[in-house]
Amino acid sequence: SAAEKGGYDYFMLKEIAEQPKAVADTLLGRIDPSGSLTLDEVRISPSELREIDKVVIVACGTAFHAGLIAKYAIEHWTRIPCEVELASEFRYRDPILDGRSLVIAISQSGETMDTLMALRHAREQGSKVLAICNTNGSTIPRESDAVLYTHAGPEVAVASTKAFLTQLVACYLVALYLGQVRGTKWGDEIQAVIKDLSRISEEVERVLETMEPVRALARTLASKNTVLFLGRHVGYPVALEGALKLKELAYMHAEGFAAGELKHGPIALIEEDVPVVVVVPSPRGRSVLHDKIVSNIQEIRARGARTIVIAEEGDETVVPYADHLIRIPVTPTLLQPLVATVPLQVFACELATARGNEVDQPRNLAKSVTVE
Ligand code: AGP
Secondary structure (H helix, E strand, C coil): CCCCCCCCCCHHHHHHHCHHHHHHHHHCCCECCCCCECCCCCCCCHHHHHHCCEEEEEECHHHHHHHHHHHHHHHHHHCCCEEEEEHHHHHHHCCCCCCCEEEEEEECCCCCHHHHHHHHHHHHCCCEEEEEECCCCCHHHHCCCEEEECCCCCCCCCCCCHHHHHHHHHHHHHHHHHHHHHCCCCHHHHHHHHHHHHHHHHHHHHHHCCCHHHHHHHHHCCCCCEEEEEECCCHHHHHHHHHHHHHHHHCCEEEEEEHHHHHHCHHHHCCCCCEEEEECCCCCCCHHHHHHHHHHHHHHHHCCCEEEEEEECCCCCCHHHCCEEEEECCCCHHHCHHHHHHHHHHHHHHHHHHCCCCCCCCCCCCCCCCCC
16 A cells, blocks of 8 residues: 555665665664674674684675675685575585585575575584574574664565665675684774764665666666666675566566676677766775776767766766766775665666656566476
8 A cells, every 4th residue: 555655666775765764774773882893693603703714695686786796705704614595505515514614505595595595505514503584483594594784674675775785785794704703914904894884874864866867868768678777896796696686577678797807798789879877986095997998888889879877976087988977986895786776676667667667576587496
């Protein structure tokens, strides 16, 4: 009913709008006043966590994209090797696991059969499993050694939005916590990022306040056949997520690429007026990546692409090459997906509406996939 949707036309719009609160709720009580993390729910002892020599993340769909981003954070802050695998592929390739592997299963519903089968396989090999889940008491957390709940609240729309942002938050918390417990040379950076994380929900709110031009742009693209997405580093999984949202909701051909791969094939797809969304990393920090992606934007624009550029406030170098510019707040590199994904959700939702599609119940899809 309209009341359930809180005055929004669709659950998806409501859930997009709830993201600042979902993010804040997922952080609540997990950062103590001294600025360190307390993840008491993670009932795997610090000494066990210090023994871990490998992290393996299993998930499907949007949760898998959260896992891809988590890999960057975990490897950077903890120096533990981390693999991310589609849950449906995992057990069939006889993965190398033992008692020193930490397997993280990410699932909004906690009922996804592919993910459940992957975690059962991991436990059979003696690995510890930590679930990141949004649904209290669901099967995946019940069968795991420990669980870190995301506090997104119920997600009704088939397309995942607020659950994704909270999965990212949970992944950052786990990465930072592992870094804290094990002690790495990134101690100061970890402290600083914890502070940034505690303020990030306000940044998500600011992004939401500036989405009108994104909606207007989406409406102009309603008759297109294809939209491409490019990103690098953590922007690459963001590009994959932007493309998945568009497939699910707008039923358009959409693909995400690592920008560095363009020249290895996908650039052949670029032709006159094809819309390409580019997620630009911060010019600060890993600025090499920024400069490389700016030259990618130049290259595709020279070949006729219509460039839709998502870039940090104050990044002026992209201006000459952006047919459309979407600004996002300045954040630490690894946290950028929390703000960069939001315009892509709004974009897909509006395109779906413009094409007359059912936003909350896309064709052929179920909210939770309980078969393998
Ligand atoms: C995302 O928009 C999807 N509908 C889908 O990819 C989803 O993320 C996937 O099925 C995993 O679901 P889960 O998080 O409930 O395990």
